[in-house]
Structures are given as structure tokens and as C-alpha cells.
Amino acid sequence: MFSIFYVYYDQYLSIWRNLIINLSLSFAAVFLVTCILLGFDIHTSFLIILCIFMIIIDMFGVMYLWHIELNAISVVNIVMVKIKIFNINQ
């Protein structure tokens, strides 16, 4: 007794908010961890965060160019990529 498609599309109403919350949380986490483990070297940690931030923004640009839609799968991928970049950055 409901419109079936609503169940699937409900997530898209808040997808941007979720993505932004998720990204900022992981940015905060990465910043904290690098900061602590690098011996409170805030300058370096900030540079690392800036680098990751720029890469993430560039990735959004590529998503627009290639007409990749924003959905649960691409959100998972973005979060994964973010963490992977961090790994490479070290």
C-alpha cells in the first residue's frame, strides 16, 4: 500500500548532506590522527588535509565531466577514494 519507488528515492533527498557530513568527519579524523602521530606538527597535517581536499574537489569536477550521477555507490566510492588518497599521501 505504498508507491514502491519512494522507498528507493527517499535517500536522494538527503544525499548531499550525508556526503558532506561523511567527508567532514573523515577529514577531521585524518587531521587529528596525523596531527597526533606526527608529534603535533600542525603545519604538515594542514598541508596533507589541503592536498586531499583539492583532490576530492577535482574528483567532483571529473564526476561532472563524465556525467557520473551521485548515488549510494558513488558516495561509497568517494569515501573510499578519500581514504586511499590519504594512504598514498603518506
Place this chain on the structure above:
Amino acid sequence: MKNFTITQKALRAAGKWNETANFTVYYSAERSIQDELNRQSQSDILTIAISYTIMFLYVTLTLGHIRSWRTCLIDLKISVGFIGVLFVLLSVMSSIGFYSYCGIAGTLIIFEVIPFLVLAVGVDNIFIIVQHFEKSKEEEEDQSTDINLATTISRVGPSILLTATSESIAFLLGALTPMPAVQIFSLYAFMAVLIDFLLQITCFVSILAIDARRQDSNRPDLCCCCQMNVTDSSIEQKSKGILQQTFTKILTPIVLGNSLIRAIIFSIFIILTCLSASVIHRIPIGLDQKLAMPKDSYVLDYFYGLENYLSIGAPVYFIVNQNAIDYKKIDDQNLLCGTPGCSSISLLGQIGQALRQPKHYYLAQPPSSWIDDYFDWLQSTNNPPCCRIHNQTKEFCPATLNDTSCVTCPVKFIENQRPSSDDFQRYINFFLHDNPGEKCPKGGHAAYKDAVQLINNSSVKSSYFMGFHSKLKTSADYIGAMKSANEIAKNISKTILNNQNRTYQDSNQLEDYPVFPYR
């Protein structure tokens, strides 16, 4: 349809195949998409297996640091690479096991994606450890293997710890999002990365130590029982690899040498970032279902037919919540009804206004209103009238029944041709069980039996009004339709609450909304 099939069969039997292709049927069931996705992922298993094998081969073959062709068997590190990849699989399995024990169900995407992710992360660490170990062996040849390994771990340990911790924490924080797919994925990935890290700094290092001893005693990889005779003189001093040379001789001087080049590179990246930032808001939201379907799927034909030939979209329900409205009161009836004389801010009035902008609100048809049809049914002046009861048993007489003891319902109409509250409750159940027919087309059994929920067969608890969206093609259409339905329902809720002298506020509790779409 039956006639069609019989005719087609007859035509085919007569050999007239050309005349059988009169129309095409596109079909899809509620479970079609799920079925087709399952079919798709089963055919994906081969692809996954192949990519695993290639990744595995790459890791095992490139891990060894081959000094010369004579010692290549000794220098190979197939067993170490194999164990490194095995640890990745082990950690994924332990993660799955852990969450199965906790009762958190995984989805298919987890089992497909997480091994790759952990493999990518884990293999990095394996390469770092092995390469640093080789380097420290070259630098300080007089030291024992154990000491060398210890120095290596003390050097690379912190950086591996740093990555592993931040990855784990980032994944753990990802589990805070409300999207279930992301949440479960993050949880599984967190545990897998953590366990893989623990395995690497403990077990993998010991395996590496054993392997180094094997290499020192000139035994070939995979077959360490036999010993090979290799004189030290045959081992050439190897030069730096091409990759390393490019980095030290070409890339580093160019990038870091000239401040002008540094400025240029910096500006290029800043510009790229700004350009990308300017288009972020234009990224489309949604999932093109056609992309997820196998290419030979019948659902693709259905989507094609939906886009090109259908003129109406999915149904939309506006549900009036329980206890939101006292249906027997005329003032409350006026908040719902849609016939001439009802207010323009009523539920049906507001939907009617939205219908004038079909592009914006994605509505194609006005909702069928049980309350208006009920009033019409009570007021009907046909011969015989719709509402009749048996004069002795007080049971309902359908319009088709020819019985002289059936008399017209003694409905007492008060202002605006509305029934009194008692009469409203007395006859609603009859209306909901009257089959519509030639004599009484307003009977509500077919259209409204499920739309109205009664308590004790008399008072209405909750009800819905069903309309139809206009044709929805893309994800953007579906999302727009959903937003518009939410917006309309919100406005109606506001009006109803205003009329009851209550204030509207957003809330997570369904009971707080008098009217809501779907669910």
C-alpha cells in the same frame, strides 16, 4: 488478451506469421530488478576471479628483488607474496565473521568491493615493508637478519601505523552516516583494515624473517629443501631501477629545482580545483537503472516502453493520519472534500491547484476522493437510490436487488447536503461494501475498500486519497515527484493544523503529521 492469444495462435497455425506481430508487450514485476541484478552479479563472479588472479600474480612476481638470472629462483618471493595476499583474505573473512556474530548483515557490494579495497591498502604496506627490508640488507650487510628486520620495522612502522589508524578511524566515522549502504560498508571495511594491519605487523614480519633466512642459505623459493650452489662472485652489483632513475634524475630536479616551475604547477592545480568546485552543484543525483541491468535484460525493453509510450506515472497516496480528523464533523469534512462548495484550501482543493502546474508538481490526475463519492452516494436520486436498507432486518440492499421491503435510507441531511454525524457513521460501511454497477456507479467497494480504515464498522480511523504522478523518466523526475508530493502534503498538514488551532513543526514522528504522502 485472451482473444488476442487465441487469434494469434490461429493465425500462426495458418502460417500467417506476419500478422501476428501486431503489438508488443513490455513487462516488469516488482521483483524484476532484483532478479536481474542477481543474475548480473552471478556473471560478475568470473570477472572478479580473474582480477584477483591478476592482482595476486602481480604482487607475487614483483615483490622479489631479482639480482641476476642465476639467482632468480632464490630471489623470488612468491611464498611471501602469497601469504601477504592470504592475510588480506583472512582479514576480510574475520571481518565478515565478526559482523555475522554481531548480527549485522552484509550486502553483495561488500563482498565484492571490500577485498579489493583491503588488498589495495594491504599490498601497499607489504611492498613498503619488503622494499625497506631489502634496502637495509644492502646498506648494512654485516648485521644479522633479525637486527635488519627490526630496524626496518622501526623505520616503516610509524608510517604504516599512521595510515592504518587514520583509515580505520575514517571508516569508523563513516559508519555514523544514516545511509545504510555506506554505514555497513564502513563498518566492514573498518574491521578488515584493522585486522589486516595487525596481521601485517605481527605474522607477516615473522614470515619475512623466515624467508630471509631461506634466501641467505641459497635455497630456492617454494622448494626450500634443496640448496643451490651460488658463488658470491656471480652476484652482480645491481644498478638502480628505471623508475628510481627517472625520479632522481628527471622529475625531482624539474619539479623542485626551479621556483618558476613550482609556481606554475601550483597555479595549475589551484585553477583545476576552482574549476571543479564551480561545477559541484551541477552533479546529477540519482541512479540510472538502465546501467545496472544486464544488456540482454527484458527490463531494459520495459524501461524503453515506459519512456516512449506510457502517459501516466506511479501512483501517489496522500494518507490522512489516524486521529488527525474527525470525519463526522462537517468542519473537518470541509478540510478534505473537493466538490463545488468545498474550500479551496481543503486537501483536494490544494491538490487541484497543484494539478494546474503539472510540470512543477509532477501530478497527472486528481486523486479519487472517497468522501465526495460517499456524499454523492448518499444523495443519489436514482430509481432505486444507492442507499437502501431492509425495513425489518436493517441490512443493506444493493441497487441490483429487487425487493419491495427495501426502503431508502432515512438519511437526515443537515447544512450543505451533508449527512448528520450519526448517519455518516451508520452508512459508511454500506458504502464501502457496495459494488459499483450500472444503477449505482458510485458504490465504493472497488475503489475505496482499502482506502478507508474503519473502527467497529462505523468510525473512520484513517484513509488515503490516491492520485497519479505524471510520466517519470529519469531519476531527477522521480526525486522531483517525491519532493513535490512531500511539499503538497506539508502544506495540507499546515492548513489542517491551523484550522485546529495547532502549530505546524517539522518532526521525525509520523503521528505529528496529519497528512503525509506514501509509506
